Amino acid sequence: MPDRSMPQFPEPDTSPFWESVKNEQLSYQQCNVCNTVVFYPRYACSSCGSGELVWKDSKGEGEIYTYSVVRQNRNPAFADLGAYVLAYVDLDEGFRMMTNVVGIKNPLTDIKIGQRVKVKFEKQESGEFPVPVFELI
Amino acid sequence: MSQKRESAIVGIHEYPKRYAPDVSAMDIKAISIKAALDDAGLSWSDIDGLYDAQDGEGGGGLGLAAYLGIKPTVIDTTSVGGSSYEFHTAHAMRDIASGKCNVAVLSYGSKAASLRTPIGTGGVSGGGNWQANMEASYGQTLISNYAMVAHRHMHEYGTTSEQLAQISVSTRHHAMRNPQAVQAMTDLQFEGIGEITVEDVLDSRVIADPLHLLECCMVSDGGGALIIVSKEIAEKTNKPPVWLLGSGEATKYRENGGDITTSAGAQSAPIAFSEAGVSPSEIDIAMVYDSFSITVAVCLEDLGFCAKGEAGSYIGDGKLRYDQPGGPALNTDGGGLSSNHPGMRGLFLLLESVRQLRGESTSQVENAKLAVAHGNGGLLGGNHTGGTIILAAD
Ligand SMILES: [Zn+2]
Numbered sequence: 016m017p018d019r020s021m022p023q024f025p026e027p028d029t030s031p032f033w034e035s036v037k038n039e040q041l042s043y044q045q046c047n048v049c050n051t052v053v054f055y056p057r058y059a060c061s062s063c064g065s066g067e068l069v070w071k072d073s074k075g076e077g078e079i080y081t082y083s084v085v086r087q088n089r090n091p092a093f094a095d096l097g098a099y100v101l102a103y104v105d106l107d108e109g110f111r112m113m114t115n116v117v118g119i120k121n122p123l124t125d126i127k128i129g130q131r132v133k134v135k136f137e138k139q140e141s142g143e144f145p146v147p148v149f150e151l152i
Numbered sequence: 153m154s155q156k157r158e159s160a161i162v163g164i165h166e167y168p169k170r171y172a173p174d175v176s177a178m179d180i181k182a183i184s185i186k187a188a189l190d191d192a193g194l195s196w197s198d199i200d201g202l203y204d205a206q207d208g209e210g211g212g213g214l215g216l217a218a219y220l221g222i223k224p225t226v227i228d229t230t231s232v233g234g235s236s237y238e239f240h241t242a243h244a245m246r247d248i249a250s251g252k253c254n255v256a257v258l259s260y261g262s263k264a265a266s267l268r269t270p271i272g273t274g275g276v277s278g279g280g281n282w283q284a285n286m287e288a289s290y291g292q293t294l295i296s297n298y299a300m301v302a303h304r305h306m307h308e309y310g311t312t313s314e315q316l317a318q319i320s321v322s323t324r325h326h327a328m329r330n331p332q333a334v335q336a337m338t339d340l341q342f343e344g345i346g347e348i349t350v351e352d353v354l355d356s357r358v359i360a361d362p363l364h365l366l367e368c369c370m371v372s373d374g375g376g377a378l379i380i381v382s383k384e385i386a387e388k389t390n391k392p393p394v395w396l397l398g399s400g401e402a403t404k405y406r407e408n409g410g411d412i413t414t415s416a417g418a419q420s421a422p423i424a425f426s427e428a429g430v431s432p433s434e435i436d437i438a439m440v441y442d443s444f445s446i447t448v449a450v451c452l453e454d455l456g457f458c459a460k461g462e463a464g465s466y467i468g469d470g471k472l473r474y475d476q477p478g479g480p481a482l483n484t485d486g487g488g489l490s491s492n493h494p495g496m497r498g499l500f501l502l503l504e505s506v507r508q509l510r511g512e513s514t515s516q517v518e519n520a521k522l523a524v525a526h527g528n529g530g531l532l533g534g535n536h537t538g539g540t541i542i543l544a545a546d
Contacts, residue, residue, distance in 0.1 A: 019289040023280035033285070052408055055286040081307070081412060081533075083299035084361035085291060089270045093291040101296045101360075103406070103533075110408045113287050123361065128307040146289045 019092055021142040028056045031070055033144050039136045041075045041147055043110045044068040054110035075134030076152070077106035084122045098122050104132055104149055115148045126151075155429050155544070159248040159256075160386040160393030163192025163379035164503045170336035170372035170492060173266040177208040177375065178219055180261030184377035185220070192379050193390035194255060201226040201253030201380075203240035205496060208261050216259075226253040232403075233529020234441055237498035238539025241525075242399030244380045254382045258502075261375035262494030265340060271371050271495055273359065283535075294531065295368060295444065296360035301533040302446040303362060305413045309461035313362055315468045316445040317353035319482070320366050320489050322472035323442060324348045327486025330514040336491055340370055367445035369488035369497070376499050378506070392546035394509045398428030400540040406533070413461075415447075416538030417454030417526055425456070428542035430522055432456035437508045437523035438480035439501035442487040443532075451526055452482075455540070474515035480524075484508060484515040498527035502541065509545040521545050 022033055032055075035042040044053040046060040047067035059066055082102035088094055100116040116132060119125050132149035139146060165187035167180050175183075189195060202224040206212035211219060213229040226247050230239045237258055244256035264271060272295045279288045305311045327333035328347055337345045344352075348366060356365040386393040400423030404416040425431060432455055440451045449463035457479060458466040471479035483489075485504040488497045505523035507513045523543045530536035 019291075020279060022285035022288060026280055026282065026285050028282040029285040054408060055282060057282055081300040081304035083296040083303060083363075084358075085293060085296045085299075086357070086361065087273045087295075087359050088291055088293050089274050090291060090293075096291075098361075099291060101290055101292055101300065103300060103412070105409070111406060111410070113290050113292065113406075115290050128303065 018140045019142070019146050021144060028058060032056050036136065036144055036147055039145070041073040041134050042070050043073055043106070043108060045071050052109040054112065071108070073106050073108050077104045077132060079116065079126070079128050079130050079132060080105045080111060081128055082116065082126060100126055102149070116151070117148045118150045155397050157395045157397070158383050159245050159380055160383070160395045161378055161502065161506050161543070162381050162386055162389040162391065162393050163188040163194065164376070164506050165191060166332070166376040166492070166500065166503050167374050168332050169339070170374050171265050171339040172263070172373040177261030177263050178211055180375035181208050181211070181216070181259040181377065182220065184261070184375055185257055185259050188377040188379050191390065194379060196222070198255045199257050200224050201244060201247055201256035203228045203244055203256060203258045205231045205236035205260065207496065224253065226256070232537040234443065234496040235498045235527025235529035235537045235539040236496060237502060238399070238525060238527040238541050239401055239537070241380065241396065241502060241541050242401055242539060245396050245399055248380065248382045254385055256380040257377060258380070258499060259375070259377040260496060260499045262496070263373050264371050264494045265373045269371065269495070272368060293360060295363055297531040297533045298444045298446055299360040299363045301412050301450065305446060305449065306362065308413060309464065311449065311464035313354055313364070314350055315464035316367060316449060317350040318467045318470070319442065319445045319448045319472065320353045321348055321350060323483050323487040323489045325473055326484045326515045327490030330486045330491060333486035333491035336370070336372060340372060363444055363446065369443050369493035370490070372492055372494050374492050374494040376503055378499065378502055392510060394506045395544045395546065396541065397430065397544050398424040398426070398542040400424035402538045403536065404538070405535040412533050413450060415450050415454050415528060415532060416536055417451045417528065417540065420538040420540040421455045421526065424540035424542050430542060435480045435522050435524050436517050436520040437484065437505060438482050439505050439523060439525045440482060441497055441501060441526060441528040442483055442489050443493070443497070443528065447528055447532055448482065450532065451528060455524060455526055474517050481515070481517045484513050484517065496529070498529065498539065501525035501527055505543045509543060
């Protein structure tokens with residue numbers, strides 16, 4: 016997927032996440048008051064409402080919570096791609112993100128829920144940011 | 153009976169066409185409102201409550217009353233996807249109970265088929281907000297979002313595609329008995345308009361693994377309207393009122409560590425059943441939003457017709473048809489899978505509930521007394537809403 020849709024800015028909540036991605040670092044927020052892990056990025060803690068969320072670095076490893084092999088997408092960036100894997104991945108630090116699992120020979124047979132995965136920062140043909148995707152470990 | 157019967161649906165109309173290139177969505181809304189008023193024996197000037205999901209060209213909170221030329225005292229523009237109409241009904245129930253209005257109108261119009269809106273496969277993510285910026289790069293389609301729920305359900309509970317396919321099979325059986333649904337499939341150029349088997353479903357192409365084409369709702373034009381009135385007005389209308397006994401509203405979304413196999417319905421349904429003073433085992437008709445097979449499976453569990461994880465075996469028992477005992481009949485109009493899905497199907501769940509409780513369905517359940525209409529709006533595996541309404545025959 017050489018030319019994915021890019022996040023659009025200015026957007027203050029998600030900007031630090033994508034600045035980290037530029038440096039090939041996956042990041043998430045944690046509440047300084049109640050320790051809740053918060054993702055996607057936002058202003059207020061989703062448990063206590065505190066604005067004291069601090070950014071943390073993720074090791075980028077986790078497991079596939081669920082997935083779908085997408086066969087049809089009319090979006091031009093994906094239309095010609097063939098089957099690709101959309102997934103929710105549960106990172107070891109306790110957050111769940113939407114992503115793609117890439118580098119699989121046959122996505123119809125070689126992917127399962129619960130498999131361990133590791134982040135990879137995929138360079139794009141155009142666009143400012145690489146995109147965090149995952150590969151099987 | 154100790155149930156509160158303070159408001160009722162007394163007029164309905166389902167716009168009969170599913171391909172309507174020569175009218176606007178606003179036309180469909182106005183045509184349907186007039187026909188629903190006629191069904192009730194009420195007039196245009198009786199409307200004092202307007203509920204709208206902000207569909208229709210130049211309509212919504214600022215445009216629809218102007219288009220109709222009315223001056224309602226309640227304007228509610230709750231827009232929460234396909235379940236908006238269950239939310240509107242819930243709001244009309246309490247607005248009528250509190251005396252804010254007496255004749256509430258819900259309407260819907262859509263041109264999704266003639267405008268070729270790629271609802272299921274066009275990609276759901278825009279960009280430039282807290283959520284879209286985290287999802288836009290991954291090629292999520294609406295169908296693939298629901299498909300992720302299906303995979304997790306299969307993983308946790310052993311649910312199979314064969315079991316899910318039964319939903320499409322039963323729904324098509326109902327559709328074949330509904331002339332409007334047959335016309336819809338004809339006008340929308342379905343391949344093979346007739347009864348289908350589990351094998352047919354599994355042989356249809358996979359759109360987003362594990363969901364097959366025949367597990368996905370159609371994209372149609374269409375719309376309709378319904379009229380909700382106070383008890384006093386219900387006594388003077390043309391047809392037997394269908395009473396609104398209970399309502400529940402909820403939302404759910406992607407959460408860290410959350411359970412994707414449980415929908416907002418698990419929160420909204422108990423509220424509605426409790427208010428109505430009835431239990432799921434008493435329900436004759438289950439009108440459950442069938443955007444996809446998996447939506448029905450998850451919602452049947454969350455409505456309490458079977459335990460979480462048991463939808464597969466429940467469905468597999470063949471209980472869903474209108475003429476089978478052992479549980480409520482499912483989507484007796486043919487559902488979104490085989491009759492009508494212009495994008496937000498919630499209104500049609502209420503319309504067919506009313507037809508059943510009046511004895512007017514094309515797949516009539518004998519002596520139907522209680523129905524549940526459960527709408528699911530948004531993305532089952534992401535942000536979504538659940539709206540549950542319990543209805544009773546007069
Ligand atoms: Zn907190």
